[in-house]
Amino acid sequence: MGILVVGLNHKTAPVEVREKLAFNDRTLPRALIEFRERVPSTEAVILSTCNRVEMYGAASEVERCADDIVRFLADTHSLKSDDFLPHLYRYVDRDAVRHLFTVTCSLDSMVVGEAEVLGQVKRAYMFSLEEGMTGKVLNALFQRAFAVAKNVRTSSSIGERKVSVASVAVEFAEKIFSDFTDKTVMIIGAGEMGELTLRHMVEKGVNTVIVANRTYQKAVELAQQYDGMAITYESFLDNMHRADVVITTSGAPHYIIHAKQLSPVLHARRNKPMLLIDIAVPRDIHPDVENVENVYLYNIDDLEKVVNENLSFREKELEQCAAIIEAETDEFMGWLRAADVGEVIAQFRQALHGIRESELTRTLSKLPELGEREKREIEYLTERIVNKILNEPTQALKQEASGGAEYRYIEALKNLFDLK
Amino acid sequence: MNVEILQFVSFYAAVLCLWTSAVFGVGCLFSPSRFQARYANMAAGAGFALLTAFFLLRWQAVGFLPVTNMFESLSFFIWAVALVYLVVEHVAALPTLSSFLLPVIALFTLVAVVIVQGPGSVDPKLQSAWFYLHVIFAFIGYATFAVAFAAAVMYLLQRRQLKSKKSFDSVFHRLPSLEVLDRLNQQLINMGFPLFTVAIAVGIGWAHRSEILGPNWPNDPKVVFTGITWLLYAALFHIRLLSVARGKRVAHLTIIAFVFVVFTFLGTRYLASGPHEFLK
Numbered sequence: 001m002g003i004l005v006v007g008l009n010h011k012t013a014p015v016e017v018r019e020k021l022a023f024n025d026r027t028l029p030r031a032l033i034e035f036r037e038r039v040p041s042t043e044a045v046i047l048s049t050c051n052r053v054e055m056y057g058a059a060s061e062v063e064r065c066a067d068d069i070v071r072f073l074a075d076t077h078s079l080k081s082d083d084f085l086p087h088l089y090r091y092v093d094r095d096a097v098r099h100l101f102t103v104t105c106s107l108d109s110m111v112v113g114e115a116e117v118l119g120q121v122k123r124a125y126m127f128s129l130e131e132g133m134t135g136k137v138l139n140a141l142f143q144r145a146f147a148v149a150k151n152v153r154t155s156s157s158i159g160e161r162k163v164s165v166a167s168v169a170v171e172f173a174e175k176i177f178s179d180f181t182d183k184t185v186m187i188i189g190a191g192e193m194g195e196l197t198l199r200h201m202v203e204k205g206v207n208t209v210i211v212a213n214r215t216y217q218k219a220v221e222l223a224q225q226y227d228g229m230a231i232t233y234e235s236f237l238d239n240m241h242r243a244d245v246v247i248t249t250s251g252a253p254h255y256i257i258h259a260k261q262l263s264p265v266l267h268a269r270r271n272k273p274m275l276l277i278d279i280a281v282p283r284d285i286h287p288d289v290e291n292v293e294n295v296y297l298y299n300i301d302d303l304e305k306v307v308n309e310n311l312s313f314r315e316k317e318l319e320q321c322a323a324i325i326e327a328e329t330d331e332f333m334g335w336l337r338a339a340d341v342g343e344v345i346a347q348f349r350q351a352l353h354g355i356r357e358s359e360l361t362r363t364l365s366k367l368p369e370l371g372e373r374e375k376r377e378i379e380y381l382t383e384r385i386v387n388k389i390l391n392e393p394t395q396a397l398k399q400e401a402s403g404g405a406e407y408r409y410i411e412a413l414k415n416l417f418d419l420k
Numbered sequence: 421m422n423v424e425i426l427q428f429v430s431f432y433a434a435v436l437c438l439w440t441s442a443v444f445g446v447g448c449l450f451s452p453s454r455f456q457a458r459y460a461n462m463a464a465g466a467g468f469a470l471l472t473a474f475f476l477l478r479w480q481a482v483g484f485l486p487v488t489n490m491f492e493s494l495s496f497f498i499w500a501v502a503l504v505y506l507v508v509e510h511v512a513a514l515p516t517l518s519s520f521l522l523p524v525i526a527l528f529t530l531v532a533v534v535i536v537q538g539p540g541s542v543d544p545k546l547q548s549a550w551f552y553l554h555v556i557f558a559f560i561g562y563a564t565f566a567v568a569f570a571a572a573v574m575y576l577l578q579r580r581q582l583k584s585k586k587s588f589d590s591v592f593h594r595l596p597s598l599e600v601l602d603r604l605n606q607q608l609i610n611m612g613f614p615l616f617t618v619a620i621a622v623g624i625g626w627a628h629r630s631e632i633l634g635p636n637w638p639n640d641p642k643v644v645f646t647g648i649t650w651l652l653y654a655a656l657f658h659i660r661l662l663s664v665a666r667g668k669r670v671a672h673l674t675i676i677a678f679v680f681v682v683f684t685f686l687g688t689r690y691l692a693s694g695p696h697e698f699l700k
Binding site: 157160161171172174175176177178179270271272273293294296298302305306309310313 | 585592593595596597664668669
């Protein structure tokens with residue numbers, strides 16, 4: 001049994017190609033059923049995310065299966081295979097296993113280390129499992145892949161660092177405040193990035209949201225979304241002492257917060273620390289604010305710098321993760337070979353014992369005068385002979401399974417004894 | 421076994437445990453999978469128990485709370501810090517506190533090992549309820565200041581990390597938030613300052629009523645430096661009470677005040693002699 005993957009991803013294909021081949025939750029189960037009708041007795045899993053479309057298969061003839069998959073992808077999307085063939089990669093056996101592990105561990109992702117892909121692979125596998133499209137090989141492969149992903153996550157720091165502006169801002173907030181449930185966030189303006197940061201904060205359990213906007217109506221709308229309170233733009237400074245976190249994204253052409261304005265604010269707060277996140281370009285908060293005690297100021301450049309540092313940190317971790325994946329791939333291939341060999345051995349035994357049994361029945365029917373004891377002795381004799389014959393090749397095959405050259409033996413056995 | 425040998429065995433075993441706890445404490449900051457914080461606490465707990473045994477044995481031998489010389493006094497301080505640490509760790513569950521406080525304890529044990537000695541003689545005049553109140557309150561107070569000191573150091577490190585605007589590596593990731601550290605500092609000072617104040621009040625009353633320090637007791641260097649230390653903690657306590665300042669300034673003052681505690685405790689003996697300095 002061979003394993004293969006045929007697919008394309010964000011590195012090999014532009015989005016125009018990827019979107020043409022994509023499946024969604026609705027089309028995917030139907031596609032699986034159709035694939036089974038075309039290529040019966042092939043295990044298959046379709047992984048379709050915004051960054052990749054891949055089909056994993058397990059079949060006795062992988063090359064033919066790969067061609068089947070290409071044709072299937074073309075037909076189900078009404079495309080010519082030439083349209084996407086140049087973007088396609090196909091990996092077989094060891095390379096396919098390594099590829100799935102790499103994908104599941106999020107080392108092949110657009111943002112290396114983001115955990116989302118693991119859930120997507122799990123979903124893809126569940127779809128196939130429900131349709132009965134997985135068998136011994138793909139079940140083992142995907143279960144293994146989930147375990148490897150867990151292993152990589154715990155034994156490396158690949159997922160440790162935050163890689164989006166909003167999550168980095170929240171991380172700084174978490175190192176200033178221990179608990180968000182008694183905290184207030186004020187947002188000035190309504191930029192997209194600012195709102196995203198606000199949402200991250202709210203997800204951490206922030207108690208109160210205050211929204212200020214030059215257009216009061218916009219403030220009201222945003223405040224409603226977060227069960228917050230809208231204030232007029234002019235009054236943001238008067239309300240600032242209530243805010244533990246201030247997110248500015250105003251789009252004003254000049255600074256709207258200066259250091260000297262903050263002294264009364266901090267006094268009113270009895271010097272409780274404040275986190276100011278300036279996501280606006282041009283900046284909203286004068287850099288002098290940095291020097292005010294108990295105020296922590298981060299602008300968009302600061303946050304992006306951390307994002308980049310964290311991304312390059314993840315890249316560095318790649319090597320360690322790749323080593324883990326390599327070892328796991330070895331182990332899985334070992335298991336697969338042993339499973340293959342085991343199956344062949346079982347068939348081989350069955351074939352020889354089949355011959356023995358039919359010959360035994362024929363002979364015994366010609367010798368009705370034999371007593372029970374004699375019959376049993378003859379039966380034991382044939383059994384022992386067959387087992388002795390089987391012994392050497394079985395041992396040799398098992399040995400080969402760990403060496404990697406077992407395929408020649410398997411092929412030879414299948415041809416010589418007409419096994420399936 | 422000889423009681424004196426038993427005393428030293430329990431003392432050195434305690435030192436060994438406290439050093440082990442310091443190694444695990446520092447280790448868990450850098451590699452928590454290899455050095456688990458709970459082992460640091462278990463070792464610290466064992467060290468505390470052994471030190472308690474040491475004091476009970478010696479108490480039984482001299483019939484008196486054994487703080488008769490510098491060695492015993494320092495050991496008692498270590499015992500008190502370990503006690504406060506274990507309580508704080510139990511209540512607040514801050515694994516990284518062990519990384520900063522346990523090495524400080526280990527350093528003090530090093531000094532104690534250098535000056536290790538048998539029980540000193542006891543001036544019968546010292547044997548009074550005043551003594552127990554004065555010593556126990558002072559030492560528990562000092563111990564809370566030691567833990568506050570560790571929290572202040574942690575606060576300043578975390579603050580510097582935040583101000584540097586750099587990515588959080590795993591070490592800083594494990595440090596608690598400023599809010600937690602600032603609150604811990606406040607709670608410890610709020611607890612330690614009244615204890616320390618009681619100890620001083622008892623001391624003054626005692627010096628007034630008896631002749632232990634002589635009539636010139638206000639000029640005793642330990643009394644003078646204790647006065648300065650008390651003023652520093654009084655300032656801290658009131659800064660907190662009135663929310664005049666928070667964070668960095670409070671952390672700096674906590675560290676300075678603790679330097680005075682250590683000097684008052686270890687250094688003043690070089691300035692004069694008397695029962696306060698264990699030199700007669």
